[in-house]
Amino acid sequence: MELKINIEKLGNATGKKVAIIGGGPAGLSAAKELIQLGYEVHVYEKMYEPGGLLIFGIPSYRINKEKVRENIKKLMNAGVIFYTNTDVGKDICLSEIIKKYDAVLIATGAWISKKMNVAGENLSGIYYALDYIIKYNLSKLGYLSEGLPKLSGKVAVIGGGLTAVDACHIALQNNVEKVYLIYRRGRWQAPAGKKIIENLETSGVHVMEFTQPIEFIGENGAVKAIRAVKTVLEKSNGAPELKIVPESQHIIPIDNVLIAVGLLPSIPNDDGKINIIVKEGPRTNIEKVFIAGDATLGPSYIGFAIQSGIKASKEIHTYLTHKEVELKIDKKSAPLRD
Ligand SMILES: Cc1cc2nc3c(=O)[nH]c(=O)nc-3n(C[C@H](O)[C@H](O)[C@H](O)COP(=O)(O)OP(=O)(O)OC[C@H]3O[C@@H](n4cnc5c(N)ncnc54)[C@H](O)[C@@H]3O)c2cc1C
Known part of the structure; x- marks a missing residue:
């Protein structure tokens, strides 16, 4: 099981900024697609390093954490900016992020x-x-x-x-x-x-x-x-x-x-001031706020998280440009839980 990130050609800069909250497989796969489409991408991550459950949940005998880190490095080299140790909703308000960016993707997983x-x-x-x-x-x-x-x-x-x-x-x-x-x-x-x-x-x-x-x-x-x-x-x-x-x-x-009787989505809410509701697919009740991965419906699998990150970036691109884009979902790089 691997998270494979291969940056292809970077698109022309769109001049638009997208914030991704959560650096797990959903947020990382979305970051890859969005940077390739020419967006400025900032990932806010509450832990010491990105990777989500690939680093902090799944034991190392089932996942190669160094390979995960190598893939994250590729995103950094391509220009994705990571703000680690930044808990959105505590260290910085979600509403502030929504104001600052053209689109926001919530990819905060299910840790409750x-x-x-x-x-x-x-x-x-x-x-x-x-x-x-x-x-x-x-x-x-x-x-x-x-x-x-x-x-x-x-x-x-x-x-x-x-x-x-x-x-x-x-x-x-x-x-x-x-x-x-x-x-x-x-x-x-x-x-x-x-x-x-x-x-x-x-x-x-x-x-x-x-x-x-x-x-x-x-x-x-x-x-x-x-x-x-x-x-x-x-x-x-x-x-x-x-x-x-x-x-x-x-x-x-x-x-x-x-x-271990179940996990619930952990969505930032600015101390109850913002209530994100999942609408259709990656869309939420809030204009320009999208959602992907386990934050959508609760615990799932790496493959689902990667695929939903890709789908969300496609939707964000359509929202920002009113144009459709065909994005490949490489099923081999997104295997399901074994
Ligand atoms: C113990 C365990 C073992 C698993 N084993 C497997 C397996 O073998 N195979 C498999 O396919 N799946 C497995 N899974 C499931 C898989 O890990 C998840 O489905 C997948 O990681 C979900 O990806 P995600 O990006 O949606 O969320 P996550 O990987 O949970 O990442 C969410 C990220 O958001 C960050 N975040 C959360 N809140 C905030 C905030 N307020 N501000 C900033 N950052 C925030 C978190 O720190 C984290 O980095 C396992 C899950 C668990 C719990």
């Missing part, structure tokens, strides 16, 4: 972890898996001064997606006593896929299917156990429904929890 909304979720020793994974990558890349909170004893990862799978791998690397993957449905329904869940089992993860946590139990403010119930898929008239098995409550002793 869904809460489980069960008692005890705030106990210490419980982390949202994506936050933990980002910290883990920050620490591996030498950006984290305060050190990574250590996982120990029995670790429960809750969820069935790739974030949960990567969290299990991190827990295994910590040489903890036991890693449980707790998922409320069956493995064949897991978004990560049955095969990947089975590979986890081979690596030593204890997979608990049809198990749903209903409370985190603490001792002196730290998590000590999970109260869970068993679930079952029951056929009623329509599609099978997930039901709680009566009298199935049980306690799972635990020392750390990583919650």
